[in-house]
Amino acid sequence: MLRTVGGEHAPLKHLPLLDGWRAMSILLVLAGHLLPIGPSAWRLNAPVAATGMVMFFTLSGFLITRFLIEDGNIRRFLVRRLLRIVPLGWLGISIAFVVAGGGSAREVAGNLLFVANLPPSSLVAPGAHFWSLCLEVQFYLSIALLVAVGGKRALMVIPLACIAITCARINWHQPITIVSWFRADEILAGATLALIYEGWLGERTRKLVSTPSLFLLLPLVFASADTRTGFLPYLRPYLSALMIGASLYNAPHWLRKICEWRMVTYVAQTSYALYVFHGILIHTWLGAGDTLVKYAKRPLLLAATVVCAHVSTFHYERRWNSWGRRLTKRTPEHYPSESDAANAPVSTNAIVDPR
Template structure:
């Protein structure tokens, strides 16, 4: 998933650049944990729980926290915000889609330009349900949700004034999105993809985290939720609620709010949890997470459908992802940020 800088505001006034922000290693590590869960869920599945889905939710709640800080606390200039999002996201995505379309030609996961176009225009989460679907691009649905959230939250930051109004609006939209998902899945009988790939449903994960972040920024989060063990306890309970035996809507009505609380409570957590998340292996995984996210899907298809060696395919994922990060993602981002 995409990388919004894992930083936190360290001054009380609005700022316009990252110089007034301090990088928090445990948020990078949270991103690393997210991609680790996705990789484990796809290549070494644990019976009774889809850790790939859990990992995506870890990504979403982190994005909600960071977007809230950037857009509503720091009031980051929108022009610069979207330029940096583009430089971070699009070059690596474009290279992945084109390279995968060429490399997978003739295989069972080959896809054509129409599917590629929906990925590159961030419409795959709807097109994959209604028009055309490609297994090698199925993970792009979550990237689409995140990009749509950027636009919606940026628009709200311009149109709605006053932190309290923003919190109320985001909270109301979260409730509506969660209810929409539950009705789609339970009442209308629409399947998982048809219900939970949609932005009008899954944006709740991002918005809920944004709400909790803003409550914390205003010092309106109850003291009970600032304890040193809240983040760990909420995360563990949330993961347990994602067990296959638990009805799918409960994952999003109960477990996701707990994850949103967890990521926003990390600031108060014990040094054992933050130390683990800040460790070099976790932060490096976080650094590479977007490229790993992009490249894992085609190789996962070979493991899941053709029974290819999970270890061999995972090694290929890391090889492609590291090339993507160091040859495409990092240099393109640096060049565009300097020259655009």
């Protein structure tokens, strides 16, 4: 049933499977950036990391769009999302410039305003991975503007925008890039999945998503993250969204239970901070040296990344997130009645954020 502005509805329920996908995505990114994967001649590291990134973006688009379907309050959305990503983003950017030994005014401004991934790029080496944060913030602002202007129903243009970006990638021969207008279809495919999952695009599309086997799609997603696979990289956003969507409908019971393991949910919770700190620390002494020395220090680098991520997630970031919830606390009329509450699913606030 289509959720509309002002309509009565129960809050969206938490989907533990998404914690599993988020944990898998960050582990793939860390493996691709920090570990030797296969013989060097196979060049598997970049595809592994790109597989993790497309999962990240799919989850982001899916969760953000579901949040707006449920609520539609732009102020609440922006306050919570920006306080979720900006404080750690700015902290990481500041540390990256310290590690880099400084930067130009253009580089500092580009990073703090989250436009550093746009040409001409103003990313610095210790913060090169912050291109994804730039894309994320740009998506938040764009989708907020879309709903502010056209209401929730304006979300229906997302599938068209996604296809348009993919067509642009094909036309300009961009199988993979960090530039927003050639990469945003990975987020928009996840947003389209949310529209399908919530019934906005009809029952036929929902059945189409629920049919494939996620275990057959997973190797296809990995192959689509490798630029050596011909046309397949242009389908990467859709293969990832289809894989995650299929899992929501037909994932086996044992996989659903694994996604509820404490270690899996912990990795999912700390995924944003793990991403921020690993890319910075690899440009410090922990990542320096020849091949043998560098990999000998990998356990120390990983341990430092986990410690920093834990402190950030459960101390630094938590304060900002709590402040955001207090600033945007819903008025009583937004909550279901006491009789409804007993049967209502868990609020989307319980969903671990993608970033």
